[in-house]
Amino acid sequence: MTKQVQQLDRVIIRFAGDSGDGMQLTGDRFTAETAQFGNDLSTLPNFPAEIRAPAGTLPGVSSFQLHFADHDILTPGDAPNVLVAMNPAALKANLGDLPRGADIIANTDEFTKRNLQKVGYTESPVDDGSLGEWRVHAVPLTSLTVKALEGFGVSKKDAERAKNMFALGLLSWLYHRPTEATVKFLELKFAKKPDIAKANIAAFQAGWNYGETTESFSVSYEIKPAKLTPGLYRNISGNQALAYGLIAASVQSKLPLFLGSYPITPASDILHELSKHKRFGIRTFQAEDEIAGVGAALGAAFGGALGVTTTSGPGVALKAETVGLAVTTELPLLVIDVQRAGPSTGMPTKTEQTDLLMAMYGRNGESPVPIVAPATPSDCFDAALEAARIAVKYRTPVMLLSDGYLANGSEPWRLPEIDELPDLSIEFTVAPNADDGETYLPFKRDPQTLARPWAVPGTPGLEHRIGGIEKADGTGNISYDPNNHDLMVRLRQAKIDGIAQDIPPLAVDDLEGDARVLVLGWGSTYGPIAAAVRRVRKAGGKVAQAHIRHLNPLPPNTGEVLRSYDKVLLPEINLGQLALLLRARFLVDIISYNRVRGLPFKAEELAGVIQEVIDSE
Amino acid sequence: MSDIATNGRIGGTGLTLIPRATEKQTIKDFKSDQEVRWCPGCGDYAILSAVQGFLPELGLKRENIVFVSGIGCSSRFPYYLNTYGFHSIHGRAPAIATGLAASRPDLSVWVITGDGDALSIGGNHLIHALRRNVNLNILLFNNRIYGLTKGQYSPTSEVGKITKSTPMGSLDKPFNPISLALGAEASFVARTLDSDRKHLQSVLREATAHRGTSLVEIYQNCNIFNDNAFEPLKDPGLRDDITLRLEHGLPIVSASKAVRRAANGGIEVVDRAGVAEGEILVHDAHNPDPSVAFALSRLDEPAFEHVPIGIFRSVDRPAYDTLMTEQLEEAVAERGPGQLGDLLRGGDTWLVS
Numbered sequence: 001m002t003k004q005v006q007q008l009d010r011v012i013i014r015f016a017g018d019s020g021d022g023m024q025l026t027g028d029r030f031t032a033e034t035a036q037f038g039n040d041l042s043t044l045p046n047f048p049a050e051i052r053a054p055a056g057t058l059p060g061v062s063s064f065q066l067h068f069a070d071h072d073i074l075t076p077g078d079a080p081n082v083l084v085a086m087n088p089a090a091l092k093a094n095l096g097d098l099p100r101g102a103d104i105i106a107n108t109d110e111f112t113k114r115n116l117q118k119v120g121y122t123e124s125p126v127d128d129g130s131l132g133e134w135r136v137h138a139v140p141l142t143s144l145t146v147k148a149l150e151g152f153g154v155s156k157k158d159a160e161r162a163k164n165m166f167a168l169g170l171l172s173w174l175y176h177r178p179t180e181a182t183v184k185f186l187e188l189k190f191a192k193k194p195d196i197a198k199a200n201i202a203a204f205q206a207g208w209n210y211g212e213t214t215e216s217f218s219v220s221y222e223i224k225p226a227k228l229t230p231g232l233y234r235n236i237s238g239n240q241a242l243a244y245g246l247i248a249a250s251v252q253s254k255l256p257l258f259l260g261s262y263p264i265t266p267a268s269d270i271l272h273e274l275s276k277h278k279r280f281g282i283r284t285f286q287a288e289d290e291i292a293g294v295g296a297a298l299g300a301a302f303g304g305a306l307g308v309t310t311t312s313g314p315g316v317a318l319k320a321e322t323v324g325l326a327v328t329t330e331l332p333l334l335v336i337d338v339q340r341a342g343p344s345t346g347m348p349t350k351t352e353q354t355d356l357l358m359a360m361y362g363r364n365g366e367s368p369v370p371i372v373a374p375a376t377p378s379d380c381f382d383a384a385l386e387a388a389r390i391a392v393k394y395r396t397p398v399m400l401l402s403d404g405y406l407a408n409g410s411e412p413w414r415l416p417e418i419d420e421l422p423d424l425s426i427e428f429t430v431a432p433n434a435d436d437g438e439t440y441l442p443f444k445r446d447p448q449t450l451a452r453p454w455a456v457p458g459t460p461g462l463e464h465r466i467g468g469i470e471k472a473d474g475t476g477n478i479s480y481d482p483n484n485h486d487l488m489v490r491l492r493q494a495k496i497d498g499i500a501q502d503i504p505p506l507a508v509d510d511l512e513g514d515a516r517v518l519v520l521g522w523g524s525t526y527g528p529i530a531a532a533v534r535r536v537r538k539a540g541g542k543v544a545q546a547h548i549r550h551l552n553p554l555p556p557n558t559g560e561v562l563r564s565y566d567k568v569l570l571p572e573i574n575l576g577q578l579a580l581l582l583r584a585r586f587l588v589d590i591i592s593y594n595r596v597r598g599l600p601f602k603a604e605e606l607a608g609v610i611q612e613v614i615d616s617e
Numbered sequence: 618m619s620d621i622a623t624n625g626r627i628g629g630t631g632l633t634l635i636p637r638a639t640e641k642q643t644i645k646d647f648k649s650d651q652e653v654r655w656c657p658g659c660g661d662y663a664i665l666s667a668v669q670g671f672l673p674e675l676g677l678k679r680e681n682i683v684f685v686s687g688i689g690c691s692s693r694f695p696y697y698l699n700t701y702g703f704h705s706i707h708g709r710a711p712a713i714a715t716g717l718a719a720s721r722p723d724l725s726v727w728v729i730t731g732d733g734d735a736l737s738i739g740g741n742h743l744i745h746a747l748r749r750n751v752n753l754n755i756l757l758f759n760n761r762i763y764g765l766t767k768g769q770y771s772p773t774s775e776v777g778k779i780t781k782s783t784p785m786g787s788l789d790k791p792f793n794p795i796s797l798a799l800g801a802e803a804s805f806v807a808r809t810l811d812s813d814r815k816h817l818q819s820v821l822r823e824a825t826a827h828r829g830t831s832l833v834e835i836y837q838n839c840n841i842f843n844d845n846a847f848e849p850l851k852d853p854g855l856r857d858d859i860t861l862r863l864e865h866g867l868p869i870v871s872a873s874k875a876v877r878r879a880a881n882g883g884i885e886v887v888d889r890a891g892v893a894e895g896e897i898l899v900h901d902a903h904n905p906d907p908s909v910a911f912a913l914s915r916l917d918e919p920a921f922e923h924v925p926i927g928i929f930r931s932v933d934r935p936a937y938d939t940l941m942t943e944q945l946e947e948a949v950a951e952r953g954p955g956q957l958g959d960l961l962r963g964g965d966t967w968l969v970s
Contacts, residue, residue, distance in 0.1 A: 288742065
């Protein structure tokens with residue numbers, strides 16, 4: 001039987017199952033196959049904080065959404081075209097997001113009376129006709145897998161566990177994905193358990209063959225490779241890109257990287273990644289707590305290292321005093337905040353943009369800190385380099401605000417040429433800098449940047465003491481002089497403000513220059529906002545877009561940009577933190593759009609909001 | 618005993634990675650130009666002078682010495698030494714010094730801290746520094762009181778201490794810093810006295826020679842808020858009877874008392890006159906088992922009846938910074954130094970043309 005092949009320009013698939021069902025792995029593998037095939041893609045993993053929530057329950061549902069297309073796309077997609085539901089809980093938890101006509105592949109083996117009861121179904125929705133709006137493919141994934149693995153010498157439990165690979169094989173057939181890399185991946189992953197490797201590969205192939213032979217699927221789909229900017233690509237998540245950016249910053253600054261960190265969701269993967277790259281001279285230090293993590297990083301910075309600490313919101317709160325010490329001792333330090341839903345523990349695996357004001361103001365005293373926010377997963381690489389550039393050049397702690405969505409989401413990344421990366425090298429001070437030619441003045445500033453010299457221990461003749469007590473201008477000696485304090489407070493602020501002259505102006509995407517509405521954003525909302533702007537424009541609406549990367553100091557033309565539009569719309573995954581800053585600074589009204597659901601915005605939702613603002617003109 | 622010849626030292630590699638000065642140094646080389654601002658009569662003066670006087674003996678390049686401190690009276694210490702110095706924040710000096718020492722094994726890194734700084738707000742960092750065994754010298758100035766905040770009781774104050782914050786007496790049992798350090802897997806633990814310059818310097822000699830974290834508790838008098846807290850140890854009429862000298866390989870005795878094994882399995886202090894020489898416990902600072910050292914640390918509970926002074930424990934254990942460096946070297950030896958281009962291209966890649 002030859003099956004029909006249909007062409008599509010894009011597809012959104014969501015894999016959903018129990019936290020123990022291996023949905024993240026399945027999604028990762030499908031993503032890798034899709035990247036290999038050359039589609040543009042964007043992913044959204046969504047999982048509970050509990051490692052293994054009670055099986056079969058709604059809180060235990062873990063999902064992975066992938067959007068892939070034959071053209072460039074900006075978000076993981078609003079609504080899935082296909083839902084793979086490994087159990088009733090996965091179906092129930094995700095059905096609300098599913099548009100009419102979407103495909104549901106349900107693992108009917110798990111639709112047992114007990115599992116149905118756990119989530120409040122009295123009858124199986126697969127059988128009772130309640131899913132009439134959708135195209136349901138009832139597939140007994142578990143038993144098909146177990147049957148396929150008969151004679152492989154693996155236990156029934158291990159055979160059942162391979163059902164996610166059966167599902168992956170089926171989906172790989174359905175969308176014509178290349179399979180070699182997955183086979184290799186499984187061989188490598190289970191290198192020490194060859195029986196398990198063989199079984200998983202067999203399950204994967206059985207899934208593919210099932211698609212080809214079963215009558216449940218009469219059509220398969222082709223999505224042609226996307227025409228992306230020429231170059232060498234790889235798929236990368238935000239946390240991995242950030243780790244690579246930090247390594248690149250170390251190489252480009254010729255400063256050894258020292259990471260002081262304490263495990264915290266969703267930032268831990270940066271620690272894991274960096275700890276693998278000791279060949280770059282990287283020292284990773286898993287500290288006893290958040291405070292020790294940043295303290296050790298600052299100590300290393302005093303010794304001439306590129307000191308970095310990685311954390312999430314609760315950790316930033318704990319590190320505040322040490323960041324203040326870095327502000328006043330004027331030492332370079334990178335503080336990476338992978339924001340998550342708060343306050344307090346909040347929702348550790350869910351995303352949010354609620355740490356902006358803490359990054360700006362969450363310290364005692366006048367304590368300005370530059371802030372950089374990446375816009376997409378791959379942009380985390382460039383943002384890390386930029387944060388390091390500012391930290392090292394201006395001898396200041398820098399906050400980098402990523403978030404859970406960027407950290408775990410992934411997209412294709414065109415690899416940069418190494419020789420195009422910025423040169424971040426600086427010179428340590430090695431000789432006395434006072435006019436007498438003999439004295440070292442640790443707080444004598446560079447007239448241009450206002451940065452102080454950086455003389456590291458081991459440099460003869462420049463022995464000096466720094467600390468948290470106010471320092472006399474120039475000498476750095478302890479000073480309680482009122483006028484000196486006023487001067488130092490202003491100098492530290494002026495140094496940070498001056499960075500505005502050293503960053504790109506705020507770029508506005510206003511195709512014909514006749515839009516009256518500007519939609520502004522920062523951080524991870526870039527994708528959904530840009531996708532929404534496309535929709536609005538496609539429908540004939542006129543809207544300009546600008547995205548702020550440097551949140552402190554702001555680009556020098558920010559006020560000018562804001563004032564040149566009738567209306568400025570600012571969607572944020574908080575209750576209006578950047579809007580507050582912009583209103584206060586520029587006395588420009590901002591229309592805030594705020595949702596704090598732990599999830600990224602949807603393009604359709606934002607398109608509607610933009611259109612409303614345009615229509616209200 | 619062979620290691621007595623090296624003055625009780627084992628290993629003695631604490632300074633081997635630190636560059637040596639080519640010229641002879643004097644106490645003047647280590648005095649900074651800053652005016653010392655402790656209260657007149659403070660025990661800190663004696664410690665400062667003893668340290669300044671001791672550093673020339675080490676013969677290290679001055680620029681390779683760093684003093685890191687937290688907050689409190691004692692934490693002003695780095696300002697008065699003409700070395701590199703970092704006066705940080707309350708309780709965090711061990712963490713900051715850990716980052717510095719772990720990334721710069723060519724530095725002699727010292728932590729100056731007090732009983733509040735080290736044992737209250739910074740207790741977590743202290744115990745983890747000790748178990749980790751980074752090459753640090755931690756000098757814990759214990760005056761059993763909060764000085765800089767003007768006289769509240771501290772985590773080493775005796776129960777019932779009447780202070781501004783405890784007008785009816787403090788309620789909480791104090792830490793014994795030596796017991797705490799031993800419990801935290803410290804590899805070098807010693808106690809000395811601010812006024813005994815010679816002993817203080819002899820302990821510093823061993824502490825600096827020790828590779829790993831050394832904790833030196835220094836009984837320090839605060840003449841403003843807790844005057845004469847350690848007076849029995851200084852009183853010429855009492856001190857020789859109270860002080861139990863801990864010297865590796867020698868019997869543990871004071872002028873009139875001796876330590877011996879007790880029938881209950883522990884140790885006890887008895888009149889020296891009534892005990893045979895062979896019964897007296899001989900101090901073994903290098904015993905891998907810390908239980909006797911711990912028992913010794915408990916002898917001065919609850920009051921100063923007999924106080925062990927000296928090195929409780931000095932054992933060889935790999936230093937964290939050494940192990941960290943070795944992992945870096947091993948990674949390079951296995952696969953060569955990292956190449957950024959190879960790293961970025963390291964995953965599954967595809968070419969778009």
